[in-house]
Amino acid sequence: MLNSPSDVFMKVANLTDVRGIEIQDAPEPRVVTPNDVLIEMKRVGVCGSDIHYYTDGAIGSQIVQYPWTAGHEGAGVVTEVGADVTRVNVGDRVAFDPCISCGKCDQCVRGRRHTCRRQIFLGCPGQAPGCLGERAVLPSECCYVVPDSLTFDDAALVEPLSIAVHAVNLARSLAGLSVGILGAGPIGLCTLAVAKVDGPAQVFVTDKIDRRVDAARQGGADWAGNTDKIDVVREIAELCPLQLDVVFECTGDQDAIDQAVTLLAPGGTLLLVGIPGGHNRISMDINLLRRKEICVQNVRRQNECVDRAIDLIASGKVDIRYLLTHHFPFAQTRDAFELVAGYRDGVLKAMIELG
Ligand SMILES: [Zn+2]
Ligand SMILES: [Zn+2]
Numbered sequence: 200m201l202n203s204p205s206d207v208f209m210k211v212a213n214l215t216d217v218r219g220i221e222i223q224d225a226p227e228p229r230v231v232t233p234n235d236v237l238i239e240m241k242r243v244g245v246c247g248s249d250i251h252y253y254t255d256g257a258i259g260s261q262i263v264q265y266p267w268t269a270g271h272e273g274a275g276v277v278t279e280v281g282a283d284v285t286r287v288n289v290g291d292r293v294a295f296d297p298c299i300s301c302g303k304c305d306q307c308v309r310g311r312r313h314t315c316r317r318q319i320f321l322g323c324p325g326q327a328p329g330c331l332g333e334r335a336v337l338p339s340e341c342c343y344v345v346p347d348s349l350t351f352d353d354a355a356l357v358e359p360l361s362i363a364v365h366a367v368n369l370a371r372s373l374a375g376l377s378v379g380i381l382g383a384g385p386i387g388l389c390t391l392a393v394a395k396v397d398g399p400a401q402v403f404v405t406d407k408i409d410r411r412v413d414a415a416r417q418g419g420a421d422w423a424g425n426t427d428k429i430d431v432v433r434e435i436a437e438l439c440p441l442q443l444d445v446v447f448e449c450t451g452d453q454d455a456i457d458q459a460v461t462l463l464a465p466g467g468t469l470l471l472v473g474i475p476g477g478h479n480r481i482s483m484d485i486n487l488l489r490r491k492e493i494c495v496q497n498v499r500r501q502n503e504c505v506d507r508a509i510d511l512i513a514s515g516k517v518d519i520r521y522l523l524t525h526h527f528p529f530a531q532t533r534d535a536f537e538l539v540a541g542y543r544d545g546v547l548k549a550m551i552e553l554g
Contacts, residue, residue: 211332212532212551213266217256218540220533223266225328228336233283236339238293242355243331244272245539245549247384249322251476253536259479263324270331271297271322274354275554277342284339292349293342294357296505297321297330302340313365313502331532333553343505346513352523352550353512356389359548360519361508363389365501366472370445373397377439379462380404382449382473383411383423385522385548390447390472391418392517401439405431405458410545417521426454432461443467451475453482460484465491472498525549 208224215221230237249269251258277291287293300307300315307315321337322329345354363386367373378399380387383406394402395418404415404423415423422438424431436442442464448455451473459469460483475481488495511517524547527535535549 209333210529211268211328212270212529213268214253214256214263215266218254219265220253220536221266222530222532225268225332228334230279230281230336232338233281234338234340235281235336236277236284236287236293236342237279238273238275238295238330238335238337238342239278240273240275240330240333240335240553241351242274243270243329243551243553244355244359245270245535245551246272246359247386247539248474249329249331250536250540251474252322252324254540255476257324258474261324267324268328268331269322270329270551271320272355272358273297273321273330273335274345274351274357275335278334280339286339287342287344291342291344292347292351292354294345294349294354294505294509295330295337295343296341296361296501297358298500299327299338299341311502313500331551343509345509348513349509353520355550356519356522356548357505357508357512359385360389360393360511360517361501361504362386362472362498363393364504364507364511366390366447366470366498367393367397368504369496369498370447370468370470373399373445375400376444377441377464378402379435379443379446379459380415380420380449381446381455381459382406382452383408383415383418384449386472387411387447387449388414388418388522388547389519390449391415391420392519393511394447395419396511396516403435403439403443405455408542411547414521414547418519426458432458435462445470447472449473451481456481456483460487460493463491463493466493467491468494468496470496470498522548523550527551529553
């Protein structure tokens, strides 16, 4: 499975140091087990977690050992399958779930493959190299055939969209509720798109970047504001005096976490979706949490939400193509990472094109 030793090489984009990324040779991945699927990569989206590895060399205790191939938001074409594979065929266009679970541990048996005790995640240091290269091998259960109506760009957006589907599922129904989404990066905007499908009464979105505040309006937010320019807590309180039923915190920033706790109504739910950058602890006002009896729910990637994400795009219920602000050829992967790391040029999602 995955990159087996070989004297045949393919090109991958490797992190080589903090803020270093180079196109290098890596062993050609091969179909080894009867359950393996070889995928010719067509698109890889640049994720905020890839950028954490790029700029900090780590997320929490997951520390990059160089050289390291990042990338987990991929789409491609199946070019070879193992003898037992029936789920996909050669020539199928696929999105994939980058989490490879064991299928046997207590978590997998309970339907929690995303917290599998023995999981390996594509592009996660110490686990499996990422898919930011010419080809990748995955077990068949990670592969999802996409309908012809989805482009490869759409298929590569399925992974971040599935995280939003999972977050909204964990909030249970949003129908008729007042909802906040703090952070209008790709995950926040995907969450907005999925939340809208549930029919909430109103959705408030905040960010520190005007381009993203505008994108939230474009994505259907009833109200959007820049936290650096206005007192968003006061303005939202004026528009929604009974406060918010559900807040999705999609930044990982302490300020936003504090705002979330303040914005929530008694009995409300706070979903922690964002990944804190460069530190392992956040704090919350425990008295406020206690008095309001706030439910705090962590969101770990996604669980069995890939089919639903594909359906939401294919049916037209969500349209997140406006997230695709930049495309880069594979050879310019470094430019893509620098662009996203610097939040430059109004970037929302940068997509690397391969093949
Ligand atoms: Zn991602
Ligand atoms: Zn497991």
